[in-house]
Amino acid sequence: MEKKIVVSGIRPTGNLHLGNYFGALRNFIRMQNEYDCYFFIADYHSLTTHPHPEHLRQNVKDILATYVACGVDPEKVAIYAQSDVPETAELYLFLNMNAYLGELERCTSFKDKARQNPNNVNAGLLTYPSLMAADILIHKADFVPVGKDQEQHLEMTRVFAQRFNHMYGTEYFGQPQAFNFGNNLVKIPGLDGSGKMGKSESGNNAVFLTDEDEVIRKKIMRATTDSGPTGMNQEKPEAIANLFQLVRVLCTRDVYDTFDAAYNNCSIRYGDLKKQLAEDTVRFVAPFRERIREILADDAYLEKVRRTGEEKARESARRTLAEVRHIIGF
């Protein structure tokens, strides 16, 4: 039986952190054996915010190296840069012909970004969803592993696919679905007391896979806490629950239980908890950091990974685009 196709993209906006690892990367590694996977770096998309060329180049490399360091296998998966598959841009053009201003303007992510950055409301930002649809439809994906924040984009992809089919009287595009990780999705909170890791722009909210030991220790020691429980068996407020969630993921069961008991009988010292969490996080991150560094030092290898991914992705993209052009009447 043919393998189902999975497509996922990540914007190259900086180093990857523990939230990326537990949220997406670990699941990519599980998926790569069962599905035909295309994991790309959305460097076209990143132009919506005008990155400096040097940063763009480096960020793309960083993500490539991090994927491989975390165990995404370039022999099994096509790992590539979106801009290496220019067929995507042509499909984007076609999809834009049937994307309506009203629906693009109503998109939540567009409204958010337009509000945050009123001086840079460019057409790329407006048509972000049709570019994302092109990423997905260019490989005729069955599944897209995305979080809640991308569900609306995926829904728009289905609308564009359906509209294309209707317009040309075909059944050419399917309806890509969100890939549901179910219980495998581990939530990683940030260090600043509220929300997900990486959500705030401040680098102190996240532990990056490239952080040095000392940086990790500092960030964790500075994580938001409160003045401590005032009664037995209190419910933990968000900032404290977040720290405990990190302990759950990164420390042993014993450590978790010990601090949990200490919280419940009001003998907890957050400093001790943070010290333990910091050491366990250092132990977890260090091997990734070293591996990322090794890979980044090997330009020839990185280039090979990228070209292998590009070749595989373009083969699939060319096929789709040839068929789409034919359907359209070119």
Ligand code: TRP
């Ligand atoms: N919009 C996604 C994000 O910000 C990144 C992305 C671009 C993507 N194209 C995609 C994700 C295609 C999945 C499939 O996270």
